[in-house]
Amino acid sequence: MNFTPLHRALGLPPCPLTDEILSDAVTSGVTETDDLDWKSELPPIKGLSQTDVPKDIAAMANSGGGMIVYGVEEHGKAATGRSDAGEFTEGHERAYRSVAVTAISPPVFGLEVHRLGTECRAVAVVIPASVDGPHLIYKNDFFGAPIRNDADTAWMKERQIEAMYRARFNERRRATEAVDSLFAEAAEGRDTVERAWLIAVAHPRVPGALTRLTRDEAREVFNDARTITLSFSKNTGIHPLDNVEYLNPRPGLRRWVAPNAATGDRSIWKESWVSVHHDGSVSLATAVGGHRMSSDGYWEGWQVEGRGVECAVADFMALIRAAARSLHLDEYDVRVGVEWSGEQPLSILTVDGSGFPYDGVSTPLRAFTSARSTVTASASDADFHRQTRELAEDCVNQGGITYLHVIEPLPEDEN
Known part of the structure; x- marks a missing residue:
């Protein structure tokens, strides 16, 4: 059984995540939160590590876990409609999981991928809570620790990073x-x-x-x-x-x-x-x-x-x-x-x-x-x-x- 941000927003008990649940969430205009992020289309498989995918995954992992849904249009952070995200092939999924391991330090394991819908396809990626934070992403010679700030992604300050390292060691x-x-x-x-x-x-x-x-x-x-x-x-x-x-x-x-x-x-x-x-x-x-x-x-x-x-x-x-x-x-x-x-x-x-x-x-x-x-x-x-x-x-x-x-x-x- 699953219990995702969509279940919580719709007041549903733990149950398998289905296309109907996603459609109900869109119809209800569910808004983005610190553990829910709407995306209208899938990221390209080529150069995936250079997209926002590592940042989005790391931010969710640093914030207690959450869900990214590809195939949903939004306005003002609220879902307004479905869009066809396209086919999420096995190769695409392997590349996506690889980015979570190779482009983030420490790696983020245990992603759950749900393919939803047939005519209007969507992909929901569930990022688990992590006790290994802060998860860092690197670009060239620089690194940062992203975190969710309500519906947005921000960067941790030094004291936040220090506190998260302390929490890791205590854990x-x-x-x-x-x-x-x-x-x-x-x-x-x-x-x-x-x-x-x-x-x-x-x-x-x-x-x-x-x-x-x-x-x-x-x-x-x-x-x-x-x-x-x-x-x-x-x-x-x-x-x-x-x-x-x-x-x-x-x-x-x-x-x-x-x-x-x-x-x-x-x-x-x-x-x-x-x-x-x-x-x-x-x-x-x-x-x-x-x-x-x-x-x-x-x-x-x-x-x-x-x-x-x-x-x-x-x-x-x-x-x-x-x-x-x-x-x-x-x-x-x-x-x-x-x-x-x-x-x-x-x-x-x-x-x-x-x-x-x-x-x-x-x-x-x-x-x-x-x-x-x-x-x-x-x-x-x-x-x-x-x-x-x-x-x-x-x-x-x-x-x-x-x-x-x-x-x-x-x-x-x-x-």
Whole structure:
């Protein structure tokens, strides 16, 4: 669902943006604001970086996000009619997105492009709110930070730029604290003296509104994640999402919890808990030490199979992507760690040429350093696959393991 400046101006609830909504906004004479800009025609694809497009995008990003609509005539800042903006080709869209990344610093990611109408075509570009301001644009040897001033675009003064940098640094500190708080909460009460636990948490950099997910919506997120994880990982090893009650999530504090389904003496070794929060945060806790190594034998609690770590990271990343799709989010701050407080050093096991666990190359770990990253949940399938592999490699490399065995190689790595 979308909630744009057009929805707000027309008093509409969140719903898909349609050509009818745009026509109603034009008929009502909706005026430009600090988050809505009318344009009568599309900018030329040639020399796009030299047009006002970078300035317009940066100004919206610096002002909390907004929307630029191409294909609307205006007079006195009020919409007066529709005009055919022309065809917005895939090449045009690629160039437009490229400008947002290459002509603005820091880049602006996560643009939403809506093609509206067939006979009288329009294009609506939604620029997300950003915590990376001020976004600067450069022309020759000069730079500036544009900002929306009601319906106009102005340039920030020095004090405004200073204040925005201060806000960025404060936001980064707050985001780190939020992730660490989620991590501590997810790790609380785990029997880390007996077996190692992988704890993974993610918090959206720009959290969504606290619109309480329904049980059905939460079920869809968990089920979607189970499909996503198999798009870039093998159905081997112990996947945490296979060991939780994903079809019957339970309410928690501003979240839905998929509780552990691996109960009983013969299954508790693969205990897992997964949550999706109403603000888009996700958390995963799964036992990775002491897994079963044969029909009647188990590894020690300090022995962790690398394949188990990979499965957990794959499921965790899939959960991020599914939650982001459901709640229309983009970038996430993530932290993945292995908690172990026993006496023996932690050991991550790889597999030998026959596929059996092997500890001959493991590096004993007195402490596992949490892997931290920023994940772009809305990235293309290939880019998201790459992010997943990199996060998994950060985890297993600490134990002396080089190769992944569950998460599929990227297409270009197969040759």
